[in-house]
Amino acid sequence: MNSVKKWYDNEDLGKDILISSRVRLARNLKDYPFSMLLNKDQARDMISEIIDIFEEGMSSGKLNYMSADNTSDIDELANFEQNNISQYFLLNKNPKGFFINESESLSIMLNEEDHIRIQSICAGDDINNAFILSDNVDNVISSKIDYAFDDDFGFLTSCPTNVGTGLRASFMLHLPMLEKSGQLKNLVQIISKFGMTVRGWHGEGTEPMGSLYQVSNQITLGKSERDIIKNLRNVTQQIIDQELKLRENILKDDNNKIDFEDKIYRSFGILSNCKKIGTRETMNLLSDVMLGNCMGFDVNKFKINIYKMMMYIQPGLLQKNLGCKLKEQERDIERAKFIKSML
């Protein structure tokens, strides 16, 4: 159907603690109030001004525009599950839309909390390329239209927590051992002192799932984009080191090792034999498989990488790929069927 390789069509995805690198830029147009205060007509005008710029040409490959009118609820949910759109955007009832490129590495939300949210994502440790992708789009827009910008406060945003660079850089990490040992909570407190924060898989306001966490900068003002990313890298490396240390410890003791091995293979066993299964349970089991896979056990027998499995078992994507709306009970049965089909 679609032959373009997605950013997550990457064999190595889910073989490492660090899953992906992403960048988000928050921008607003000077001539409109912020999204929250836009009436429907203003919102439509604002959106069409930006669409015009995109139609004049964007070098970053083909972009598809999904307006709220031609996107079904299931499509929207699926895009949220893949982090192409935010929870805020998903729930926003005003005129809105988003651009997305074919590899799904770039999306631009219009009329989110800010007028424009440019997002880019790269597999693995590749934050510089993610930044370049967003930065280029930003430059094209800002050469044609006036942003709300102040020499002192930088890019002006609806919420002062984003003002300045408007940049949120983040790494998606798989941290099962830190989570289970209870150490993650301490770590979150420590890194907040460095202006960093940890969020769940789908970002702000979402629950963690499958031990996936986004580590990102909290501070956006007074530091350059370069320094923000540099600091984030340093903090992220510390977190990864802590997770690695815990993983190594399991393998040191033979009793622990066999318990561990037993657990991850059982998890795979449940996944490949169940007749119905819920999202959360699937995520926990896939997380075990991901962990085992990362630690060198030959436990993953799925045809696609585990991160992709984690996305495809989500309710929205499951229904989207099946092409129909399902009740929860039916979804659980279809989910088990899907998992089996991936063996």
Add this chain to the structure above:
Amino acid sequence: MLCQNCNENQATVFVHRIINGQERELHLCEECAKQFGMQLSFDELFQGFLDGFLSHNHRQSFGSENLIKTRVCDKCGFSYDDFKNSGKLGCGECYKVFHDDLLLVLKNIQGSVKHIGKVPVKNIAKVSFENKIARLENDLRRAINEEKYEDAARIRDEIKKIREAGNLNE
């Protein structure tokens, strides 16, 4: 947001004060707010906090506790209360209207009040355009002073050309 007095606990109480004729909002934890309620000297309580962001000549007694009437952004109609309640701003202009309050908030949540980093492409173009004109006008003055009228005429033409091109780009 952290308590602006102890900088340790989460701020849950917002205290509204007129400080030196300017409306200010202080975010306190319950502990500190309680202390404050026990008639502790306002000066004493906030001395440390204020040292951080008010210059010496601004640091006077706090006097009046009355609320001044709420300011409103002319452009979007957002009021100071809206900002206080939502933690958000209504438009870019709000950053000017609520500038002083924002300095406090930003100092607290961002640890800085000065942007470092990227500038929109249009602004870069504007800066370099203005720089170019300023440099040429300088050259022009010098040429006239030195009575190099041929040079002056050439520079004047150049300025005119750049200005016209600039207007087209606007």
